[in-house]
Amino acid sequence: MKILVTGGVGYIGSHTVVELQKSGHEVVIVDNLSNSKIEVLNQIHQISGIKPECEIFNLDDRAKTFEFFKNHTDIQGIIHFAAFKAVGESVANPLKYYRNNLISLMNILEAMKEFGVPNLVFSSSCTVYGQPDELPVNEQAPIQKAMSPYGNTKQISEEIISDTILNGGIKAIALRYFNPIGAHESALIGELPLGVPNNLMPFITQTAIGIRAQLSVFGNDYNTPDGTAIRDYIHVVDLAKAHVIAVERMLHKKSKKDFEIFNLGTGNGFSVLEVINSFEKTCKAKLNYKIVGRRAGDVEQVYADTKFANDELGWKAIKSLDEMTLSAWNWEKALAKKIK
Ligand code: UFG
Numbered sequence: 001m002k003i004l005v006t007g008g009v010g011y012i013g014s015h016t017v018v019e020l021q022k023s024g025h026e027v028v029i030v031d032n033l034s035n036s037k038i039e040v041l042n043q044i045h046q047i048s049g050i051k052p053e054c055e056i057f058n059l060d061d062r063a064k065t066f067e068f069f070k071n072h073t074d075i076q077g078i079i080h081f082a083a084f085k086a087v088g089e090s091v092a093n094p095l096k097y098y099r100n101n102l103i104s105l106m107n108i109l110e111a112m113k114e115f116g117v118p119n120l121v122f123s124s125s126c127t128v129y130g131q132p133d134e135l136p137v138n139e140q141a142p143i144q145k146a147m148s149p150y151g152n153t154k155q156i157s158e159e160i161i162s163d164t165i166l167n168g169g170i171k172a173i174a175l176r177y178f179n180p181i182g183a184h185e186s187a188l189i190g191e192l193p194l195g196v197p198n199n200l201m202p203f204i205t206q207t208a209i210g211i212r213a214q215l216s217v218f219g220n221d222y223n224t225p226d227g228t229a230i231r232d233y234i235h236v237v238d239l240a241k242a243h244v245i246a247v248e249r250m251l252h253k254k255s256k257k258d259f260e261i262f263n264l265g266t267g268n269g270f271s272v273l274e275v276i277n278s279f280e281k282t283c284k285a286k287l288n289y290k291i292v293g294r295r296a297g298d299v300e301q302v303y304a305d306t307k308f309a310n311d312e313l314g315w316k317a318i319k320s321l322d323e324m325t326l327s328a329w330n331w332e333k334a335l336a337k338k339i340k
Pocket of ligand 1: 298
């Protein structure tokens with residue numbers, strides 16, 4: 001089956017391409033390389049033995065998007081990753097986020113209708129829950145007002161998909177990611193943050209390797225056992241595998257509803273200090289960090305109720321926090337070698 005992976009050169013996209021190829025699917029990527037490097041295609045080739053077909057253009061261009069679908073009439077399903085994802089940048093430049101994330105999605109949905117492509121897997125986020133009243137949070141928890149334009153694009157996207165599906169012809173699965181970290185075991189692909197990382201894991205590995213002087217831990221006065229904020233970190237390869245299962249569920253017409261939504265997490269919450277401890281243990285080094293004030297917009301704690309994904313998708317995240325931090329570290333070291 002031929003699957004279109006938008007944003008397939010990016011972090012989660014590239015790991016998903018590898019897992020799709022491993023499961024025997026043919027992949028075509030569309031990416032604009034705004035946050036990724038074309039060399040990733042060679043790395044995918046090295047891992048899987050197959051260099052995926054890739055077209056470079058921006059999906060916010062409706063004419064190009066339609067042209068692409070006109071030339072690829074054999075696509076059976078789409079996994080749509082291509083989107084901007086930096087929370088802080090979205091606050092500084094909201095229209096960049098609304099334009100790119102929403103218009104790309106609408107162009108894809110219109111093209112799906114026009115060219116008869118029925119199946120969509122959409123990258124959503126646990127950010128839609130804000131700070132949930134009940135933990136672990138399940139898929140029925142109320143959606144809370146988004147903390148950022150980025151988060152709002154995920155909420156609005158889910159609504160756009162839901163409304164579009166009502167008039168038939170398209171099925172979709174939205175996957176609400178918790179905190180994806182780590183890298184492929186080959187250390188050939190991983191997260192490539194451009195500039196100063198916003199997220200915890202790349203900041204930790206960049207500090208350990210000497211690119212950053214010190215990690216700031218944002219707040220130790222939360223109502224949690226050690227005072228630092230808690231998240232549900234999930235290994236990117238576990239996450240990638242869920243995408244293969246989701247797209248196959250639709251291809252094999254196993255969906256129970258036209259629009260299904262699943263949490264993708266491990267179900268375990270870890271604090272910032274627990275992540276640091278895991279990292280120090282696996283890389284056998286002390287990390288230079290200091291406690292600073294809270295970061296605006298951060299929730300205190302969030303972790304997933306994974307029962308629905310476990311039962312319905314038959315999927316379960318299996319990799320431990322230590323495996324996540326070790327793979328992130330191996331990836332950072334591999335990157336450092338390449339730069340030398
Ligand atoms: N943190 C630090 N220091 C840093 C970076 C992060 O202490 O330098 C802390 C944060 O305050 C937070 C935790 O580490 O407590 C995780 O932060 P990340 O930035 O790695 O992840 P977030 O949970 O803030 O954000 C992630 C995704 C977003 C998504 C959001 C939903 O990156 O795309 O989850 O909660 F919207």
